[in-house]
Amino acid sequence: MVTELAATELLTRAWEIAAAVPDPELPALTVADLGILREVTIDGDRLIVSLTPTYSACPALHDIQREVASRLADAGFANAKVRAVLSPPWSTDLITADGRRKLAEAGIAPPRSVQRAAGPVPLTLFAAGPPVTCPRCGSADTERTAAFGSTACKDLRRCRACGEPFEHVKEI
């Protein structure tokens, strides 16, 4: 009982340490806010942290893995293993409510919910989809100016009400 309790406490502590690591491309958010921290478990005496890449080529994953391992080592988890988990793939639906609030506060419009029906993936062509709200003035009168932005996870938009450009985390 005592060891079980201790193990639970250790896992909770390890989770909190890993969860606090910021994403280098979206530094306002932690890996827990993003939903890429999948689980923290113990295998024997070794801590195992599972992280999921956001995109196949997510260039930040390696740095995040290194940072998680480093912070855990500083906290006394000497040989923690940080592993990649590919399935199920990451979705922007996994960004937490807290994460969405932090994105908006950083001037980045959070993603809408992912619409995915069964069958072949349909072409969207020029359909705008549900409105994206301007993180600066709150207007829903915005338009997309480019489908790809400064990082894999964002596109570029413009607010017709306040005239400001802004980034938006695109739905995947």
Place this chain on the structure above:
Amino acid sequence: MGFDTAYEAITEENDTERWAYGTGFTDPMAGVDTSVPAGVDGADLAAYCLMLGDDALVMSHRLQQWLARAPELEEETALANIGLDLLGQARLLLTRAGAADGTGRSEDDYAFLRGEREFRNVRLAEVADADFAGLIARLLVFSTWRLALLARLTRSADPVLAAVAAQGVKELTYHRDYSAQWLIMLGDGTDYSRERAVAALAAVAPLVPELFEPTAVEDRLAAAGVAVDPAQLQAEFAAVLGQVLGEATLDWPTAPGLAGVSGQAGRHGVHTEAMGYLLAELQSLARATPGATW
């Protein structure tokens, strides 16, 4: 060691840490169970991973050649992002190949140290683009075909292939939409843009029949539930292309397929002249300075 900003992280004085360029990356599959499922031939699985991985690697390289040449900054950003997505898919698939065939070869070994005849990409991926319309037509064909393929591959009996495919589907959906929108703008645009779009379709059409011809490896793996029979992708491909071409007021040209050599083409390692030049650019630095990382 800690960082608060992305800039700080990449400028840390530690030359073993790199972002998305150069060689010597850590295994992107670190910690993933890459054992070969029971009843699946490891050599066949590796060969299939090379086909799909080489398609992505070579197409990504062609996209990278557009950087600093695209007509607008937004398009350059788009092409860089699409190229990066495909490079990520290639890294996972080439690493999967090294695990499946038991050689343990790394993604770098496959990308930088194989000869032209060992590359298994379709020839569509390797040809040079005459202009921006040429790229758009090729990218639309490539992403429409690959999206249909990966969507089916999400049900593969190999859990690693299924996982890579599930991630790839999300990315390719954006690539296909991007190229479809541009083809519509070009085809239904000015007389000049239309002229270029028509020429682009004429150039890409002969490379299409090869996309739907299965090899013996694909036949065996499809029977085992691991691979997708490319012939099954034709109906969806035609439907999507038909929708885009309708909006673009363009017609699909009737053209015979580009001949191979004795019935062999890209999937058998028989490529066009463009491939040698592409590999020379891709591989020369790695071959001239073995073991170097950058």
